[in-house]
Amino acid sequence: MTSFSFDAAFNLTGKVVLVTGGGAGIGNAVAQVFAERGAHLALADLAPNIADLAAALPGTGHFGIASDITKPGEPERVVAAALEKFGRIDVLVNNAGIAILESAEVVTDLAWDRTIAINLTASFKMARAAFPALSKAGAGRIVNIASQAAFIALDRHVAYTASKAGILGMTKVLAAEWAEFGITVNAISPTVVETELGRKAWAGDLGVQFKRKIPVGRFAQPEEIALAVLYLASGAAGMITGENLVVDGGFTIQ
Numbered sequence: 001m002t003s004f005s006f007d008a009a010f011n012l013t014g015k016v017v018l019v020t021g022g023g024a025g026i027g028n029a030v031a032q033v034f035a036e037r038g039a040h041l042a043l044a045d046l047a048p049n050i051a052d053l054a055a056a057l058p059g060t061g062h063f064g065i066a067s068d069i070t071k072p073g074e075p076e077r078v079v080a081a082a083l084e085k086f087g088r089i090d091v092l093v094n095n096a097g098i099a100i101l102e103s104a105e106v107v108t109d110l111a112w113d114r115t116i117a118i119n120l121t122a123s124f125k126m127a128r129a130a131f132p133a134l135s136k137a138g139a140g141r142i143v144n145i146a147s148q149a150a151f152i153a154l155d156r157h158v159a160y161t162a163s164k165a166g167i168l169g170m171t172k173v174l175a176a177e178w179a180e181f182g183i184t185v186n187a188i189s190p191t192v193v194e195t196e197l198g199r200k201a202w203a204g205d206l207g208v209q210f211k212r213k214i215p216v217g218r219f220a221q222p223e224e225i226a227l228a229v230l231y232l233a234s235g236a237a238g239m240i241t242g243e244n245l246v247v248d249g250g251f252t253i254q
């Protein structure tokens with residue numbers, strides 16, 4: 001019988017969690033919180049030292065694989081490597097992403113294509129590659145990191161917004177199609193998060209002005225996004241699928 005006690009729902013001992021972009025920022029915070037709850041982590045990242053970063057997580061036996069997940073065959077290779085190491089995958093966190101911010105009239109083909117390739121296409125290919133393992137897991141979970149920019153207009157965000165709006169659409173279709181396989185698929189849409197990406201995108205006066213518009217008066221910390229991921233991946237959230245959890249200090253309710 002399913003137990004709905006807090007401890008059972010949030011006990012991730014023995015679960016295998018695959019995180020893209022797990023070497024820095026939000027992805028690394030996700031890895032930390034899951035590792036603290038007893039999960040085994042598989043981190044895929046461009047960072048050549050990703051195996052060392054995985055080894056530095058709480059607990060033992062974590063795994064890191066250096067990969068550019070936009071390259072042909074890489075999502076499949078990453079999933080196969082995680083399966084070879086752990087024999088199962090319970091949770092996929094599609095987190096790797098970039099923000100190249102330019103006014104729409106000057107966005108280059110390269111910037112557009114790279115943004116869509118990482119933020120959207122690679123997320124889909126990771127989900128498709130992980131599907132057999134997630135459906136075998138029994139209560140598989142996918143959490144896609146979107147953004148407030150997925151559903152509001154922010155200056156210089158055209159490529160980023162297109163990629164993240166695509167994530168929300170993809171999340172709903174995968175949720176509907178894969179519910180029968182016991183997999184839930186959800187998105188999280190943060191406001192600005194204090195990571196390298198966030199600090200670069202909102203440096204200087206732009207960030208100061210933007211922060212004033214957020215009702216809680218501050219940006220998010222990576223751990224606040226990670227704990228929202230943990231919730232959606234936990235046994236507490238089995239009835240939630242196709243949803244977009246907005247973590248924005250109230251910015252987009254205005």
Ligand SMILES: NC(=O)c1ccc[n+]([C@@H]2O[C@H](COP(=O)([O-])OP(=O)(O)OC[C@H]3O[C@@H](n4cnc5c(N)ncnc54)[C@H](O)[C@@H]3O)[C@@H](O)[C@H]2O)c1
Pocket residue numbers: 020021022023024025026027044045046047067068069070094095096097098099118119145146147148189190191192193194195196197198199
């Ligand atoms: N920081 C913010 O303000 C913010 C706000 C909303 C949404 N997000 C989203 O959160 C996610 C994480 O952002 P972050 O702020 O932690 O960024 P970050 O730049 O701090 O970290 C991103 C990580 O992804 C990895 N990565 C990038 N491209 C990759 C690729 N092709 N293959 C493998 N790994 C790759 C990087 O090496 C890095 O470790 C992104 O999807 C981003 O769009 C961030």
